[in-house]
Each structure stands twice: as structure tokens, then as C-alpha cells.
Amino acid sequence: MENEPQKAWMRALALAPRARLEEARDAIADAPGFTRLRPTETGLVMVRARVGGSGGPFNFAEMTVTRASIRLDDGTIGQAWIAGRDTKHAELAAWFDALLQDKARRPALLASVIAPLERERHAQDAARAARVAATRVDFETVVRGA
Amino acid sequence: MYVAVKGGAAAIRAAHELLADVRRGDRDVPQVDLAQIDQQLGGAVDRVMAEASLYDRELAAVAIRQARGDLFEAVFLLRAYRTTLPRLGDSEPLNTGAMQVDRRISATFKDLPGGQVLGATFDYTHRLLDFELDAPDLSATTPVCTAPPPPRVGDLLGADGLIEPNPDDGSTPADITRDPPTYPASRAARLQALSRGDEGFLLALGYSTQRGYGWSHPFAGEIRRGFVDVEFVPEELGFAITIGKVEVTEVDMVNHFSGTEDTPPCFTRGYGLAFGHGERKAMSMALVDRALRAAELGEDVAGPAQDQEFVLSHCDNVEASGFVQHLKLPHYVDFQAELDVLRRLRAERIEEEALKEAAE
Numbered sequence: 001m002e003n004e005p006q007k008a009w010m011r012a013l014a015l016a017p018r019a020r021l022e023e024a025r026d027a028i029a030d031a032p033g034f035t036r037l038r039p040t041e042t043g044l045v046m047v048r049a050r051v052g053g054s055g056g057p058f059n060f061a062e063m064t065v066t067r068a069s070i071r072l073d074d075g076t077i078g079q080a081w082i083a084g085r086d087t088k089h090a091e092l093a094a095w096f097d098a099l100l101q102d103k104a105r106r107p108a109l110l111a112s113v114i115a116p117l118e119r120e121r122h123a124q125d126a127a128r129a130a131r132v133a134a135t136r137v138d139f140e141t142v143v144r145g146a
Numbered sequence: 147m148y149v150a151v152k153g154g155a156a157a158i159r160a161a162h163e164l165l166a167d168v169r170r171g172d173r174d175v176p177q178v179d180l181a182q183i184d185q186q187l188g189g190a191v192d193r194v195m196a197e198a199s200l201y202d203r204e205l206a207a208v209a210i211r212q213a214r215g216d217l218f219e220a221v222f223l224l225r226a227y228r229t230t231l232p233r234l235g236d237s238e239p240l241n242t243g244a245m246q247v248d249r250r251i252s253a254t255f256k257d258l259p260g261g262q263v264l265g266a267t268f269d270y271t272h273r274l275l276d277f278e279l280d281a282p283d284l285s286a287t288t289p290v291c292t293a294p295p296p297p298r299v300g301d302l303l304g305a306d307g308l309i310e311p312n313p314d315d316g317s318t319p320a321d322i323t324r325d326p327p328t329y330p331a332s333r334a335a336r337l338q339a340l341s342r343g344d345e346g347f348l349l350a351l352g353y354s355t356q357r358g359y360g361w362s363h364p365f366a367g368e369i370r371r372g373f374v375d376v377e378f379v380p381e382e383l384g385f386a387i388t389i390g391k392v393e394v395t396e397v398d399m400v401n402h403f404s405g406t407e408d409t410p411p412c413f414t415r416g417y418g419l420a421f422g423h424g425e426r427k428a429m430s431m432a433l434v435d436r437a438l439r440a441a442e443l444g445e446d447v448a449g450p451a452q453d454q455e456f457v458l459s460h461c462d463n464v465e466a467s468g469f470v471q472h473l474k475l476p477h478y479v480d481f482q483a484e485l486d487v488l489r490r491l492r493a494e495r496i497e498e499e500a501l502k503e504a505a506e
Contacts, residue, residue, distance in 0.1 A: 043232040046237065047201065047376055049240045049394075052398060053398060059334065064202040067380070083392075085204075133263070136263045139256050140256075
């Protein structure tokens with residue numbers, strides 16, 4: 001459970017468009033520099049699924065993923081694993097992950113970066129849900145021979 | 147068998163240049179861009195990702211454009227690209243039960259918890275060519291709260307013991323991209339092979355089971371489509387994080403019941419899962435998955451769709467296409483040998499007939 005906050009912000013950073021992370025970075029006045037702990041790398045993750053949706057696992061198919069590990073100038077380490085091949089997205093996400101480790105910065109970053117990203121995603125989900133809801137159907141069974 | 151040939155380099159180069167020219171077509175027509183393929187030919191992107199067994203919409207669009215819309219060729223390109231990337235690990239199993247559904251229907255229950263939503267579908271369209279193809283503006287639709295994910299139809303039946311539970315023996319699943327095939331194959335290996343199998347092949351096999359070559363009396367218990375989180379545990383963190391979402395179509399097919407002396411009769415299941423709007427593929431896969439369980443369920447293995455080795459070793463279209471198309475490669479030596487044998491046989495026969503005539 002102690003990891004829940006980090007899981008939440010890593011998810012928000014992974015699902016956000018890269019352009020939004022760039023905007024958020026540019027809005028930070030005292031943005032610290034960083035170095036790469038290892039080269040940012042694109043590879044594959046084997047996506048597993050479950051037999052019948054709820055049984056044992058099987059190997060479904062692969063997806064591309066990019067991982068980044070960075071170190072801020074103050075030594076804080078940030079990580080990111082992001083679907084796709086966008087190294088800039090992964091490095092930005094890792095950079096924010098490192099920034100968010102800093103307890104002094106965290107509340108402001110959660111409020112100014114993570115919360116808006118989540119709101120935007122919820123708004124998109126809600127818009128999609130609305131369009132889908134219009135296709136909700138009630139089939140009526142016609143009694144044969146009645 | 148084909149043998150090495152020399153020469154032809156200039157002709158091959160020219161052929162590839164000609165291909166590039168033909169691919170581009172009339173230069174007065176703008177080149178199609180990747181976003182257009184992704185957004186407006188999503189069905190092609192979904193199919194290429196499914197059969198290449200690689201989720202990356204942009205790469206699939208690149209492959210489709212390069213293959214000038216030949217989807218088999220695009221699948222091949224993506225499979226080849228895949229081999230250039232390292233495998234960084236395995237995801238946590240997808241939780242399709244937590245999917246925000248963009249489509250969810252059942253052919254078994256009219257009224258079911260969570261309801262039925264058609265979503266974007268070709269079903270009930272009239273299949274009339276539309277030369278105008280207007281897109282409606284749905285931007286003004288009032289947003290609604292996202293509904294909680296609906297319960298699974300299989301779980302509703304399962305609560306009363308009316309359907310078999312999904313098996314989980316806790317073992318690590320086989321990976322057919324790394325482990326050589328063995329028969330009988332595990333359910334996990336079969337599902338992986340079917341997931342990347344050719345849609346046309348699986349559709350035909352699924353259809354064959356309906357026509358009597360492996361009858362299993364299927365009902366579409368539940369079809370759902372939507373995006374699901376992919377979770378992964380990076381070694382450096384030690385806990386699962388969401389790395390992105392994939393869009394999948396899932397089919398839980400309810401089939402006729404079986405029972406044994408130990409277990410009361412209950413419905414059996416076939417499972418299908420495909421990337422994107424892969425409904426035809428996922429339904430076909432579910433039919434074939436169920437058919438391949440014939441031996442396990444004590445049924446006669448009579449139809450092709452029930453034959454594991456037949457299905458699994460022929461469902462991959464990259465392998466199939468490679469072996470069929472290799473017939474184009476120079477077989478000159480092979481053919482010369484056959485030609486020699488044929489000439490000798492004919493010469494011998496003429497000689498025999500001449501001798502016979504002389505004797506008469």
C-alpha cells in the first residue's frame with residue numbers, strides 16, 4: 001500500500017500525452033537537470049492474459065515499451081516504463097517520477113501536474129462513455145406464434 | 147529444395163525501385179500519412195497488430211503503408227521488426243474484468259447486469275456503399291460518469307455452477323516464440339498460437355465446427371471490447387505499475403455441456419482475445435479454442451478444427467506465406483532432376499513399346 005501514491009503518479013505519467021508533460025516541465029521554474037542512469041531503451045513486453053479472462057495466465061502478444069532511469073542533479077533517481085517507443089516521453093516521466101520523490105515538492109506537483117492529467121483523462125473517458133451509452137440497447141423478445 | 151543462384155543484382159534493385167514507384171502511385175495524389183492510417187483504417191491496424199502479435203499502432207501503420215495495404219506483407223514486416231527488439235519482461239495478466247467497456251453484448255441473456263451496449267459496430271448496417279460518408283458530430287454529447295465494469299456473464303453462470311470454472315494450475319505458461327512446439331499442446335500454448343493466427347484461417351475453421359466438423363453448439367455468452375491497463379513489475383521497483391493501455395476484444399463462448407461420473411453436467415467454454423476491434427477474430431478463436439479441447443472433454447476428434455497439430459502448425463500466416471511463396475525461388479536443379487527422370491521414363495516406355503511391336 002505504501003507504493004500506492006507512486007503507482008498512481010506513474011500511471012498518470014504513462015497515460016498522458018507527451019506534449020502535456022513537456023508543458024508541465026516548462027512551467028516549473030527551478031527545473032533540475034538530470035543524467036541517464038543507463039541508456040533509455042526500447043524493447044518488448046510480453047503481454048499476458050488469462051484463460052477465459054479469469055483462469056491461469058497465457059502469453060497473449062507483445063507490445064513495445066520504453067524504459068528510462070534518470071538521476072537528478074541532487075542524486076534522486078526516477079524510473080519510467082512507458083508503452084511505445086517515445087524515449088522523450090519515458091525520460092520526462094522518469095524525471096517527474098524523481099521530482100515527485102522529493103517530499104517538499106510533491107504536494108505542489110501532485111496538484112499542478114498529476115491531478116490535471118487525471119482530470120483530463122477522466123473527462124475523455126466520460127465523453128467516450130457518453131457516446132457509448134447512447135448505444136445501450138433493450139432487446140424485446142417477440143413471442144413466437146402469439 | 148532451392149539452390150543458390152548468382153547474378154540478377156541489377157534486376158532485383160530495379161524491381162525494388164519499381165515497387166517503390168508503384169507503391170507511391172500517381173504523384174498528384176498526396177501520400178497517405180501514418181496518422182490517417184491509424185485513425186481512418188483502424189481495422190487494418192488492429193488486424194496487423196493481432197497477427198504480427200505486436201501492439202504498436204504507429205509501427206503497424208508504417209508497415210501497412212510500406213506494404214501498400216497488403217496486410218499479410220505488413221504482418222511479415224512487423225514480425226521481422228520485432229526480432230530487432232530485446233524482450234524486457236512479461237506483463238501481469240490483463241484484467242479484462244476491469245475494462246471500461248466500449249461494447250458489451252450477450253447472445254445468451256436479454257437482460258443482464260450492466261446491460262448491453264452496442265458501441266461502434268458494423269452489425270445491423272445495411273452494407274450499402276456510401277459515397278458521401280458523412281461523420282456525425284458527437285462532440286456535444288453530455289459526458290456521463292463512467293459506469294463500473296459490468297460483471298462477467300461467465301461469472302453469473304458460474305455462481306450456480308452451471309458453467310465450468312476457468313482452469314488455473316498455477317504453472318508458468320508456455321511461450322511459443324521461445325519453446326519448440328510439443329503435442330498435445332497446453333491450453334496456454336494453444337491460445338497464444340490462436341491469438342497470432344490468421345483471421346481467415348481461424349474463421350474458416352470456426353465455421354467448419356458450426357457446419358458439423360466438430361460440433362460444439364456455441365452461444366456468444368459475452369463479447370466485450372475496450373481498453374485495459376497493462377501492468378508490469380520493473381525489477382528496480384518491485385511492484386506493478388501501469389505502463390499503458392491496450393484495446394482488446396474478448397469473447398467468452400458458452401458451449402454444450404459435458405459431465406462425468408464425478409462432475410454434474412455444466413456448460414463448457416471457449417475463449418477468444420484479439421487486439422482492437424477484432425471481434426470476428428476473437429469469435430473464431432473462441433470456437434477453435436473450444437474445438438481443440440475435444441480430446442480433453444472426451445469428444446471424438448473428427449473434424450480438422452479439433453486436430454491440434456493441424457490447426458496450430460498451419461494457423462500462422464507468416465509461416466504459411468513463407469512456405470507457399472518459397473515456391474517462387476529458383477528450383478532449377480530440383481526441376482532439372484525431375485525432368486531427367488521424366489525423360490528417361492518416357493524413353494524407356496517408347497523402347498518397350500518398340501520391342502513389343504517387333505515381337506508381334
